[in-house]
Amino acid sequence: MDGVTAVPADDIVIRVRDLQFRYPGAARDALAGINLDVRRGEFVGVTGPSGAGKSTLCLCLKGLIPAGMFGGTISVAAQPVAPGSAYVESSALVFQNPETQIIGLTVAEDMAFGPENLRRDPAEIRAAIPRYLEQVRLSGYQDADTYRLSGGQKQRLAIADALILEPRILILDEPTSELDPIGKDEVFEVVERLRRERSITVVMVEHAAEQLAEMADRIIVLDDGALVDQGPPDELYRNSRLFHRPDAERAPQISEVLFQLVEAGLISADQFTAREETGIERLRSLLMASPSAVVQHV
Amino acid sequence: MSDGQAAIQISDLVFRYVPGGPEVLRGVNVRIEVGEFVALIGQNGAGKTTLAKHFNGLLKPSSGTVRVLGRDTRTAPVADLARTVGYVYQNPDHQIFAQRVRAEAAFGPRNLGLGPAEVDRRVDAALALVGLQDLADEFAFSLGRGQRQKLAVASVLAMEPPILVVDEPTTGLDQAGSRGILDLLSRWNADGRTIVAITHDMTLVAERVPRTIVVNDGRILADGATRQVLSDTALLRTAYLRPPQATRIAQRLSDLGVAADTLTVTELFTQVSRLLGAPGADTARHGASEANGRTV
Amino acid sequence: MPVGYSIYVDRPSYVHHQLDPRTKLAALGAIFVLALSFNHPAVLGALVLLVLLVGRLAQVGWRSMAPFLAGSVWFLVLGIVIWPLYVQGGPDLFTVAGQTITLNGLLFGLAMGLRVALMVTAAGVWMMTTSPQKLTVGLLQLGLPYKAGVAMTAAIRFVPLLNAERATIAEAQQARALDLRRGNPFARAMKSVAIIGPLFIRAIDVAQGLALAMDARGFAARDSRTSIVELHLTRTDRVIMYSLLGASILAVVLRLFGIGLITRNYL
Numbered sequence: 001m002d003g004v005t006a007v008p009a010d011d012i013v014i015r016v017r018d019l020q021f022r023y024p025g026a027a028r029d030a031l032a033g034i035n036l037d038v039r040r041g042e043f044v045g046v047t048g049p050s051g052a053g054k055s056t057l058c059l060c061l062k063g064l065i066p067a068g069m070f071g072g073t074i075s076v077a078a079q080p081v082a083p084g085s086a087y088v089e090s091s092a093l094v095f096q097n098p099e100t101q102i103i104g105l106t107v108a109e110d111m112a113f114g115p116e117n118l119r120r121d122p123a124e125i126r127a128a129i130p131r132y133l134e135q136v137r138l139s140g141y142q143d144a145d146t147y148r149l150s151g152g153q154k155q156r157l158a159i160a161d162a163l164i165l166e167p168r169i170l171i172l173d174e175p176t177s178e179l180d181p182i183g184k185d186e187v188f189e190v191v192e193r194l195r196r197e198r199s200i201t202v203v204m205v206e207h208a209a210e211q212l213a214e215m216a217d218r219i220i221v222l223d224d225g226a227l228v229d230q231g232p233p234d235e236l237y238r239n240s241r242l243f244h245r246p247d248a249e250r251a252p253q254i255s256e257v258l259f260q261l262v263e264a265g266l267i268s269a270d271q272f273t274a275r276e277e278t279g280i281e282r283l284r285s286l287l288m289a290s291p292s293a294v295v296q297h298v
Numbered sequence: 299m300s301d302g303q304a305a306i307q308i309s310d311l312v313f314r315y316v317p318g319g320p321e322v323l324r325g326v327n328v329r330i331e332v333g334e335f336v337a338l339i340g341q342n343g344a345g346k347t348t349l350a351k352h353f354n355g356l357l358k359p360s361s362g363t364v365r366v367l368g369r370d371t372r373t374a375p376v377a378d379l380a381r382t383v384g385y386v387y388q389n390p391d392h393q394i395f396a397q398r399v400r401a402e403a404a405f406g407p408r409n410l411g412l413g414p415a416e417v418d419r420r421v422d423a424a425l426a427l428v429g430l431q432d433l434a435d436e437f438a439f440s441l442g443r444g445q446r447q448k449l450a451v452a453s454v455l456a457m458e459p460p461i462l463v464v465d466e467p468t469t470g471l472d473q474a475g476s477r478g479i480l481d482l483l484s485r486w487n488a489d490g491r492t493i494v495a496i497t498h499d500m501t502l503v504a505e506r507v508p509r510t511i512v513v514n515d516g517r518i519l520a521d522g523a524t525r526q527v528l529s530d531t532a533l534l535r536t537a538y539l540r541p542p543q544a545t546r547i548a549q550r551l552s553d554l555g556v557a558a559d560t561l562t563v564t565e566l567f568t569q570v571s572r573l574l575g576a577p578g579a580d581t582a583r584h585g586a587s588e589a590n591g592r593t594v
Numbered sequence: 595m596p597v598g599y600s601i602y603v604d605r606p607s608y609v610h611h612q613l614d615p616r617t618k619l620a621a622l623g624a625i626f627v628l629a630l631s632f633n634h635p636a637v638l639g640a641l642v643l644l645v646l647l648v649g650r651l652a653q654v655g656w657r658s659m660a661p662f663l664a665g666s667v668w669f670l671v672l673g674i675v676i677w678p679l680y681v682q683g684g685p686d687l688f689t690v691a692g693q694t695i696t697l698n699g700l701l702f703g704l705a706m707g708l709r710v711a712l713m714v715t716a717a718g719v720w721m722m723t724t725s726p727q728k729l730t731v732g733l734l735q736l737g738l739p740y741k742a743g744v745a746m747t748a749a750i751r752f753v754p755l756l757n758a759e760r761a762t763i764a765e766a767q768q769a770r771a772l773d774l775r776r777g778n779p780f781a782r783a784m785k786s787v788a789i790i791g792p793l794f795i796r797a798i799d800v801a802q803g804l805a806l807a808m809d810a811r812g813f814a815a816r817d818s819r820t821s822i823v824e825l826h827l828t829r830t831d832r833v834i835m836y837s838l839l840g841a842s843i844l845a846v847v848l849r850l851f852g853i854g855l856i857t858r859n860y861l
Contacts, residue, residue, distance in 0.1 A: 050444060050472040064809055087815035095810075096470075100803030103744075103811075105751055109727055112822045114811035122822045147754045151342065161811065177470050180342040181498055182538050207472060210543050250473050253501070253543040256563045257570065266574045276543060280550045283570065287554040290574045356765050377773035385769035391799065392759070392766045395791030405788070409771035439795070453770065 003036035003220050003230045013090075013168055013201050014038035014061060018072035021056055021065070030056045032225035033072070038169075041198045045216030045233075046205040047249060052222040054205045058173040061203065063088030077168050089118070091169040092162035096177050098154035107133070107149075107157060108142040114165045125164075132160045136190050152183025156190055163200075170194065172204040184208065191215065210252040213237065213274035221249070233274040238262075254279035303368045305461050305492040306330040306353055310362035313348060317360070322348050324516040325362070330494065332367075332460070335487040337503040337524065338496045340513035341538045346496050349513060350463050353494065354383035366461065381410060384459035388466040390443075390450035399425070399441070399449055400434040406457040417456075424456035428482060444475035451482065461492040468499050480506050500542045504528055504561040508590060512537050525590050529559035561590055600750060601721050609652035609723050615732035617831045618724050624838040625716040629709050630861060631845035632854040635701050638708035642715060649719040662718040663711055670707030677703035681857055702856045726750050731823045740819050748804060756797060763792045 019034040031053045038044055046054050059066060060074055063081045074081040077090035092114075095101055104110030108129050115125045133139050136156040141149075149157065155175055162170055172191065176184040188211050194200055195215055206212045212219060213233040220230040221242055229239050233252075237243055237259070243251040244259050251259075255274040261267045267286060273279045306328065313323040323345050330336055340346045351357040352364045355371040355378075364371045366382055384406075387393060394402055403424055407417040425431045428448040433441065438449060447467070454462065464483065468476040480502055487493045497503060503510060503524060510527040512520040514537040520527045528534070528541050531549060540546070548560035548569075556569050604610065609618075628641055649659050678699025687695050726747065734743045767788045768774075774785055827835075852858050 049474055051442065062810055064806065087812050089812075093810045095803070095807060097803055099755055100800055101807040103748060103751060103804070103808065105727055105747065108822065109747075113808075113813075116819045116821055117812035117815055119816050119818070119820050122820050122824060125820075125822050146751070165811065181540070182341055247474060247477065253563050253566075254547060257544070257547070257567050260563075260567045261571060261574070264571060264576060266571050266576055276547070280547055283547070283551055284554065287551065287556075287570070287573055351765075354769055356769065375773070375775075376768045377771045380769055380771035385766070387762070387766040387769075389762075391796060392763045392792055393770065395788060395795070405772075406770040409773070457771065 003034075003038075003218075003227055011039050012037050013040045013077055014203070015075040016061075016072070017074075019057075019060065019074060020069070020071035021053075021060065022069040023066065024068050026068075029225045030068075031060070034222075034225075034227050036220065036227065038201060038203065040168075041201055043195045043202045043204070043215055043217045045212040045219040046203065046222065047207065047209070047212065047219060048222035048228075049249060051224075053225040054222050055173050057222065058093060058171050058203070058205060061169070061171055062091050062093040064093070089165070090167055091171055092165050092167035094155070094158050094162050094170070094172045094175050096174040098151045098158065098178060101158040101161065102146045102149075102154055104146060106142070107138070107144045107146060110146055110157060111161055111164050114161055118165070128164055132164045135163060135193070136160045137186070150183065151179045152186040155179060155183065155187050159187070159190055167200070169201045169203065172202070172206075174205050174207065176206070176208060184211075188215070207250065209237075209250045210254075210276065213252045213255070214276070234272065237274040238269075238272055252276070258282075303332070304329045304365070305332045305334065305367060306494075307365040308349075308352070308362070311349075311352065311359050311364060312361045313352070313357060314360045321360075322516055323352075326516075326518055328511065328518065328521065330492060332492055333487070333490050334509060335483070335493045335507050336495070337507040337510045338494055338513060339498070339500075339503065339510060339537075339539060340519075344513045344537065345516045346513040347465065350385075350465065350494060350496055353461070353463055354385050355379040356385070377409070380406070380457065380459070382459055383461045383463060384454035384457055386451050386454045386462070386464045386467070388469060390446040393450050393453060394438045394446060397438055398434070399430060399436050399438050402438045402449060403453045403456045406453050410457060420456045420458060424452040427455060427485070428452040429478070444471050444478070447471065447475070447479065448482075451479065455486070459491075461494070462486065463494045463496070465496045466498065467495060468497065468502060476502065500528065500540070501544075504542045504545070504590070512539070514538075523590070525559050525561055528561060600726050601718070602725050603654070603658070603722055604725070605653040605723075607652040607723070609648065610725075612828070612830070613834070614825055614827050614831045615724050615729045616736060616825075616827070617834050618720060619729070619732065620835050620838050622716060622720045624842050626713060627842040628845045629712045629716075631849040633702060633705045633709070633860065634854045634856050635705040635708055637854045638705050638712055642708060642712045645712065645716045645719055649715075649722075652719070652723045654719060654722050658722060659715060659719065662715040666707060666711035666714055669710040670704070673703035673706035673710075674700060675703070677706055681860065683857055698856050702860070705856060728823055728825065731821050731825055734821070735825060741814070744808075744813070752800060752804075755800065756793070759796045759800075760789065760793050763789050763796070767792075 014036065016034055016036040019031050020029055021031040022029045034057065048054055061076060063085055065083045070083050076088055079088065079090065081088055102110055103113050111129050111132065112125050129142060130139065133141060136159050138153065138156055138160065176187050179187065191202065191204065192215055194202060216233055218230060218232055219236050221228050229236060229242055237251045237255040242248060244256055252274045254276050258272045258279060262269050262272055271282050273282065308326055308328040311323055311326040312321055314321055326349060338346045338350060348357065352359065352371065353366060355374055355376045358372050366379060371379060400421055403421045404417050407420050422431065425434055428451055430445065430448055430452060438446065441449060467479045467483065471479065483493055483495065484506060495507060507524055509522065510524045511518060512527060519537050520530065520533055529545050531541055534541055542561065544563050544566045545560055548556045548566055549558050552558040555573050560566050560569065625645065629638065632638060646659060678695045679693055681699045681702040682696050683698030685697050687697055689695065730743045730747050734740055772785060772788050774782055777785065848854050
């Protein structure tokens with residue numbers, strides 16, 4: 001099973017072939033032969049249990065390949081990426097922990113860190129800061145002390161720190177895991193806006209199945225270092241081997257209900273969806289059309 | 299209503315971090331009976347952690363009283379209250395120091411002044427409960443995040459406190475890890491222990507926890523059966539929370555015969571399949587929310 | 595005092611924003627040279643007043659400067675009590691336990707207290723008027739390697755975080771019945787391992803996470819960095835720095851000639 005698609009070559013921003021990686025002293029591969037193509041502007045979700053290799057994959061796509069045994073090829077925006085490669089500018093990575101990504105004492109200082117490292121012109125950096133703050137809904141926060149920010153604000157700042165580098169690909173590794181519900185909503189809202197504007201290719205690792213299903217064009221599932229399934233949410237979450245069991249990965253609850261209804265023969269398979277609004281509409285139609293339905297006049 | 303001593307009894311609790319400063323808790327009244335399993339939900343900064351830290355005396359009231367099994371926490375030192383109320387922190391790395399698993403789990407019981415035989419007995423029992431008995435001689439830091447979380451829980455369980463407070467037990471864990479911890483807590487609760495879980499995970503609360511307290515802006519916004527609390531969308535919204543997706547779906551279908559206080563996928567499926575005319579689908583409420591089952 | 599990174603408090607003053615951090619650094623250095631050159635209380639007292647005046651010009655409140663002066667009172671008292679036993683000169687004043695206390699002795703003791711007050715208050719005012727960000731850039735322009743500059747900023751940035759971690763760890767271990775109040779000092783020190791251990795590990799975790807985040811944003815991808823903080827030495831800066839240099843040299847010369855001193859025998 002792989003994530004390769006038959007699409008013109010210059011439309012592919014990430015091409016991974018037979019990617020293998022093993023950490024030093026580890027008993028098994030962290031990544032055991034991954035094949036993946038990501039198209040320009042695509043939003044790819046990544047899910048799977050802990051230890052599946054999701055974070056390792058993110059590091060590799062950013063060009064931060066850890067020490068260890070590496071095999072296969074990676075190409076990001078047509079540049080090859082391998083151990084010892086020069087810094088990869090075309091992708092940017094946002095990590096899980098809001099605290100350790102913030103380096104500057106003020107928001108402006110933190111956003112300037114990346115471009116300063118790449119020797120961008122100071123006047124251009126100063127002009128870019130408010131632009132990207134607006135994109136993450138932190139307008140006016142330039143001079144705020146970073147330690148005063150909430151978790152959600154810090155993660156949005158981390159996203160702005162990545163966007164100001166003007167990457168072609170934004171990689172997010174479980175950006176909301178450590179946030180409270182408000183923080184999670186704030187971050188998903190920012191990411192959703194990026195998706196809507198289609199300005200950037202996004203690869204996002206997340207356990208929040210419901211949000212992932214709403215945003216992703218395609219979701220890939222990693223387990224034990226291998227890519228075990230992939231597809232648009234409405235197709236992927238029908239996989240009974242990977243989902244819909246107590247010990248399986250979480251699937252959006254709407255997909256679980258519809259899956260069980262399909263399995264019970266009560267609705268046809270084409271009614272299946274993993275998205276909330278669509279699922280509600282379909283259930284409403286089905287219930288209204290059903291002779292046993294009880295319509296309460298509220 | 300029950301007579302007898304409550305596990306935790308809080309009356310008119312007001313708390314300020316600095317005298318004359320803003321009230322972080324503004325007049326909280328809560329009574330938790332022995333053997334209950336309660337979820338404490340709310341946004342960060344709403345006061346739920348501040349409230350929970352009063353249970354084991356880490357924070358003392360500015361006014362009002364907090365009684366744990368009848369004992370006023372104002373006059374009891376934290377190290378003493380640790381016998382009665384175990385508190386598991388969200389990040390296991392705030393507790394674990396570079397030792398082997400067994401020694402880590404023994405830290406609490408040793409601090410309680412127990413003899414070596416008793417300490418060993420408790421450590422073995424606690425490690426077995428969390429499933430880490432085979433890793434007892436490993437270095438604590440060689441364990442993965444999920445296992446370290448279990449070790450942190452085991453270290454507190456080894457003190458055998460009748461009341462347990464767990465802060466965000468499932469954050470950072472995948473599905474298997476979350477279920478593991480929740481199964482553990484359910485088993486512990488089934489043995490008659492009182493558990494208070496601070497959490498953001500609505501789905502888990504809906505499935506496992508019978509009573510929910512919503513904290514917002516230093517006050518208790520709601521306190522009652524999970525079914526009532528989590529299906530009150532308007533109330534949750536004022537606390538910047540949302541019900542689980544299953545409940546949201548049910549509420550959008552409530553005019554078509556689905557109960558607005560549906561909590562889980564199974565309940566939703568059962569009702570929808572009945573409404574679609576499935577034969578025999580209304581014979582049993584099997585598999586309804588384990589903790590929040592309703593009678594048909 | 596903010597619980598954050600430093601005691602820098604932003605104010606719209608000339609000293610804060612128009613003076614280059616290198617100038618301010620030079621001023622601090624000059625004060626230290628002057629403080630060590632003279633040991634007459636009148637001279638040192640005048641310098642303390644000068645520092646307070648500069649502080650007020652920079653809109654630093656009396657309340658902010660007071661703690662530094664207050665902290666020096668102890669040294670003042672100590673100085674007046676102990677130094678007269680060593681320094682003799684001028685008219686005798688009285689005798690205590692067989693030791694003669696002279697005027698010069700008292701004055702010297704007073705001077706020593708004032709010296710501490712001067713250096714501490716100058717350092718305080720300096721910290722309150724110099725932003726760490728600009729200071730780092732200033733040091734970089736003086737030749738500090740850029741990696742050291744980033745290390746400095748990162749260290750400052752993580753002070754509040756590690757402080758919070760320490761507090762959380764202390765709570766978590768207290769909740770496991772760790773009692774730090776009981777036991778002799780040695781036992782209590784041993785118990786502190788339960789706090790220092792996790793704190794150490796957390797600090798390393800934070801450092802590793804930070805290093806990864808920095809690598810992800812191109813740290814050390816080029817030989818040097820640009821900076822959005824651009825410093826220029828103005829004419830005023832240069833004038834001030836030359837004056838400071840002049841004052842420092844003059845102070846050393848005056849000292850060699852024995853002017854502004856109570857006694858030549860002690861620093």
